[in-house]
Amino acid sequence: MxxxxxxxxxxxxxxxxxxxxxxxxxxxxxxxxxxxxxxxxxxxxxxxxxxxxxxxxxxxxxxxxxxxxxxxxxxxxxxxxxAGLPTGMPPPMPGLTPYRLHRLALALRALDGEEDGASRREIGAVLFAGEARGITAHDWKSSGLRKKVARLIRLGRVMRGGGYRHLLTRSFDRIRWN
Structure with a gap:
């Protein structure tokens, strides 16, 4: 204050x-x-x-x-x-769904991987080992997994750039989750 x-x-x-x-x-x-x-x-x-x-x-x-x-x-x-009176509880913290919590964790891991110099394909292989297994270099170019990794990195950048503040205000609709 x-x-x-x-x-x-x-x-x-x-x-x-x-x-x-x-x-x-x-x-x-x-x-x-x-x-x-x-x-x-x-x-x-x-x-x-x-x-x-x-x-x-x-x-x-x-x-x-x-x-x-x-x-x-x-x-x-x-x-x-x-005034010496009971203050009461602060506003409840926003309730993220387990899916969104998992997605935020994946986004941060993907961003860390990119900043450490890993390729997007390497990031996909680490984050989604089961899905990434068997995807050839040729198939990677049109893979849905490639697009998923790109979206996670984009979300990580949004959060790093100040989007995390929307978690405090419960304005989840302002976060680009895709």
Missing amino acids: LIVPAPPGFAEARALPVDGLPDLLARSDDGDGCSAILIDIHGPHRLRIEHGADATGWAYVIPDDPWRMLRLHALHRLLLKL
Whole structure:
């Protein structure tokens, strides 16, 4: 949670001293502010408090991005924690089907193979030993397995390029699974 100085006109905005935060586990100061972790039975609260927030009061930053609902829930839990109330459980983690979990694992393995210099045919032979057995070099060019390996590598690249964030927001429809 990003905490910045309250803008002018919010005279009632309050600030808590970092050392007075409840259940403070860790604190790290730098020139721009400090980071803190608060212990909670349902999961830690991670705070970034910008320099000057103690003097003017706190303002919480919630960017209008795809993760805003998770951030709002985290803010709600933090405010309950600071008030000394039970925070409740964080939002449930997205439920990936066993098939999609397996496919993600295959995609990461295929991407690792490609980055290690393996050919797509070698990747297919490792990931799908049963299917790959008996496919000749000539048959490989039109093989469905060749296309499957290409799709897995493409999925791995999407996930590496930031697509993994959709796993956090449960927006699975935005992930290109094919």
